[in-house]
Amino acid sequence: MGEVVQQKAKKYLQDLAEGRFGQRIGGLSVRGLQIKRVQKGLILCNFVIPKHLSDKDGNWHVGAIATLIDAIGGIAIRSSLGVFKASVNFDVSYFSTAKIHEEVEIESKVLGHKGRLTSVIVEIKRKEDGDMVALGKQWMSSLKLFTKL
Numbered sequence: 001m002g003e004v005v006q007q008k009a010k011k012y013l014q015d016l017a018e019g020r021f022g023q024r025i026g027g028l029s030v031r032g033l034q035i036k037r038v039q040k041g042l043i044l045c046n047f048v049i050p051k052h053l054s055d056k057d058g059n060w061h062v063g064a065i066a067t068l069i070d071a072i073g074g075i076a077i078r079s080s081l082g083v084f085k086a087s088v089n090f091d092v093s094y095f096s097t098a099k100i101h102e103e104v105e106i107e108s109k110v111l112g113h114k115g116r117l118t119s120v121i122v123e124i125k126r127k128e129d130g131d132m133v134a135l136g137k138q139w140m141s142s143l144k145l146f147t148k149l
Contacts, residue, residue, distance in 0.1 A: 009079035010038040013045075013072075029053065029067035033106075041080035041110035043072055046127065048103045059097040060104075060133070065124065066092050068106070069136035073120040076108035077140055085118055085140035095132040103127040116142045 013035055036044040053064040069092060077085050098104055105127050111119040122136040 005082040006038055006040060006079050008082070009043075009075050010035065013038065013043070013075050029064045030071055033068075038079055041076060043076045043079060043106075043108040045072065045106040045108075046103055047106060049098050049100055051100050054100050058100050060099070060102075062092075062094060065094070065134050066090075066136070069122045069124070069134065070138070072106060072108040073122050073136060073138045074140060076110050076120050076122075077118050080110045081113075081118065083142060085142050087138050088117070088141045089139040090136070091138070092134055092136045094134050096126070098124075098126055098133050104133055 013030075013033070030047075032048060032050060034046040034048075036046060038044075047068070049060045053061055055061045070087060070090065074084060074087075077083075103126075105125050106122065107125075108120060108122045111121055113119075118140050120138050120140065122134075122138075124133040124135070125131060126133055
């Protein structure tokens, strides 16, 4: 069953990266993502920053970075548990910039589970020199969609 869950997570990530579905902003933030490995609780990708995700100075826009972190973190959880969860705590630290056409490496890793909560960390490093660009930490929770009145 674990391999099926991982394959579904990988397929979802591929479809999102190729723009087949997803919300416009989320899809734009990951379009072109190169998936290197998907296994239980771990996703490794490379990404070349496109011009449409840059700020006025030619840097990767911090909002686009945060959107990518949120998406990749959620998919790492799906690769581990087979379900989607929603962010209930989201923190991003920005260490350096990345310019248009620079390539970055992204590692998303599930750290642990506590009840309905799951902790995930996403590291983004510049491929050329390994410098940390951003570090995202999230707690995500499964949502109870219906309650009895």
